[in-house]
Amino acid sequence: MEKPIAAIELGSKKLKLVVGYELDGQVYVIYTLVKPYGQCIDAGVFSDESKISATIASIREFTDPLAKLRINISDVLLCLPPYNLGIYQTRQVTTVVTEDSKISPLDIKNIYALIRNSAYPLNEKALVDVVPESFTLDHGRIFARAPMGESSSTLTVSAKVQTLPKALVDSYQNVLLNGGVVSRRFVVAPLAAVELISSYDNMPHSYILVDIGSNITTVSFIGNGALYGSTYFSWGSDHITERIIEKFNINEADAEKYKMMYGIDNRVMNFKVPICSVDDGAGREIKHFNNELNAIIKSELDIFVKNINQAVDSIVLQHDKSYRSFPMLLIGGGAELNGLEAYLAPKVLSESVQVIRPKNLGARNGTFFNCLGMLLANAKYLNVNDESHTKAGNLTRNPGK
Known part of the structure; x- marks a missing residue:
């Protein structure tokens, strides 16, 4: 077996880890982990570096008895956001x-x-x-x-x-070092995504790539399999969750649950069943129904659509306006919303809209998309910042006791 490598992406609210290796152009996953640290990053700016570093330190050595794994991590592939790329x-x-x-x-x-x-x-x-x-x-x-x-x-x-x-790169590198882990190399998020998409059959070679995170969405232009540019805007799937909390007066966990359980649900029912019931504070029960949830989600998605179309124009018009009709591929945790493809398709200029989910056994959730792609990019391209260009690693995999 190839030597396993750890790939980390630091999202706005959580760390995402994939341990695996590349073989013959495919990623094989050994272990995945998502570890929340709260809202600590906003568009590449850290609000609580120590909390993120502590989270990184907590995964340097860990044992998973269920998976019969003991993993020690000293260096990683680190995903960088494409802000001002x-x-x-x-x-x-x-x-x-x-x-x-x-x-x-x-x-x-x-x-x-x-x-x-x-x-x-x-x-x-x-x-x-x-x-x-x-x-x-x-x-x-x-x-x-x-x-x-x-x-x-x-x-x-x-x-x-x-x-x-440089300030962005230094801040990501420092938070990693303060967690006791060294960056083996950097990979920009959309490049990682492009490599993973290219490893799958029947994927377009030219497209608009939309990566929907919890608070930030990035839009990238891919031409003939190459990354040409990227931009971003402040909107993510948490914006929908926040509106549900506000309108239904429920907690975050329940709002997230209903968002992911129903999404945009246009089924016609013969009878109305409430999604949830809450106390209005005066002892009266208030019931909320599916049509209310649809309205909340659609109102937020309309803001999302406006931002997407503006972002596509800004990045594609640097080349040729006809590229606006390229297929739109949606990735990331925010792309898991039910009904998203059908809702966006008539509202954007792309000839088609498709959610792309990881197909790799052991990491089929969209949140791991960029981590999987980093393993492919690392195997395909030499690290320009590694003057030795030696293939060495310090990640070990031992059977758990």
Whole structure:
């Protein structure tokens, strides 16, 4: 079995962990975990770093008797949100260094060093990742993956360089370090999602990717399997929960339960059964019905639709307005709402709307989407910030006692 790797995403209110490995382009899951820490992150800004670090520290070593696992984590793949993501095209050429002129790991290391040191303006940005698009050798031979062992006097790489605000990267890295865990590498969330989607059959190559979180939604433009840009807005599935709490006067747990149990339920019933009954504070029982829940959810989704259409326009019109009709793929925990596809389809310009759920055994909840994709991205692309480019890890899996 391949050596397992831990992948972590820090959401607005909870940590998401997947432990697994990549083999032949597929992710195999060993363990998953969701651990809440409360509302501690808002659009990449930490309000309580110590609470998140304590949550990270709590998962460094743990035993799951039910799964017969003891897991020790010292380094992880860390998912970064695409807030103010910069994507730049680069093309670098290096001379092959081996005596027999065959492409070796050293040549790949050299080309990544050139990319790392190339003179594009970073300013207050941090280099996060490099996604190679093609490797070109003598006589115009082009490869999609690193052409190890092929003969050539030169190696040319065309790639997309991804940057994020340095302050954002530093804050995520520091909260991890303060939890006693090192970041093996960073992966931007939409890149991770693209890699997971690409691993499934019958998926489009060009689309609008919408990742619905609890408080933030990100919208990304994918063209021919490549990430071209990303934006975000402040709306998430918790906005629906908050409106249900407000209108029904119930607690958060019940509001979340009814939201996920019913969603948008347009079934025609011969009789009306209340969803819940509450005391109005004066000893009178107030009953709430499905049509009320539908109205609450739809009113929030109308705000969501307006934001989505604005986000799609802002990101797609940088390229070609016809791209607005690309299929829309919905991912993330917020995409699990029943009836979401049917409600959005006539309200957006995309030719189709589809919720994509993880198909990987052991992690089929949408909340793990980006963590699964990170495992694929890590196996596919070298880490531009790892100057050694060695494959080493400190995560162990032992049978539980």
